[in-house]
Amino acid sequence: MASYSSGVLLLALGLASPVMATNAPGGNDLTPQLSVGRTYSNVFSIYRSISAPGYDDRLSRNGGSADYRVISASPGEWHFQSAWSYGGQQHGQDEDALRDLGATYCSITNGALTKCQPYLEASGLLYNPALWGVAPARISAGASWKVDLKTAWELGGSDGTQTVTVVRIDPANHSVTLMREGDSAGAYSESDPATVELTHGGVKETFAVVPGLSHWKGYTTFVNGVVISDELLVTRKDVLRRKDGTQLDATERRIMLLNAAPYPTL
Structure with a gap:
């Protein structure tokens, strides 16, 4: 993962002096504070591999970039x-x-909010209580909280449990580093094909995928x-x-990376 000099990057992204703030559990260090008219950007990728005995590993990658210009803001929205x-x-x-x-994520059509649904991407622009839970009102290094993830999300199945731990806090830069660790069962909410094609000795074979424990x-x-x-x-x-109904065990790995980037990325 890329690393950044905090002072230079924060100024480039416009994060050092936010204009709009909200009050919510977790305090200002985890509560999103965005400036109207400012653009925030990120780059991202997901790597997927499947390994099964006797077959060549199957690898795939997907990635891109995004720019978000804030056109309006109110507490929590x-x-x-x-x-x-x-x-x-x-x-x-x-x-x-x-x-x-x-x-919650919503599309906007003709100025009106439509198709609102829980925001279940593995990462994104902001702290997301749907995946991270609601942080305690006061947090400190070493503090932790539990999160129940009842709904399948981008990189996890349903009925999951997760522990979030505060690794580091830098009050001067309003920075918080969190670790998340958890388990779930079953299919993910997206990018989870029901079949996979593997190669053995140059011959391709198609399998149905039965997702297990993550x-x-x-x-x-x-x-x-x-x-x-x-x-x-x-x-x-x-x-x-x-x-023919016969089956074999396989191990699947997903690696997700997302980093803030100076605008514009496109």
């Missing part, structure tokens, strides 16, 4: 004009919103509630089933 690109090939622009301190661990640094760096490693035990 922010509206954006966003532009994004995946792999340098897929591009798009949207208007969208984050509500409930970042826990375990994840990673570290994330926030400044004023904005994600500066994020990494997550997820390992899942799968069963691969052939058309």
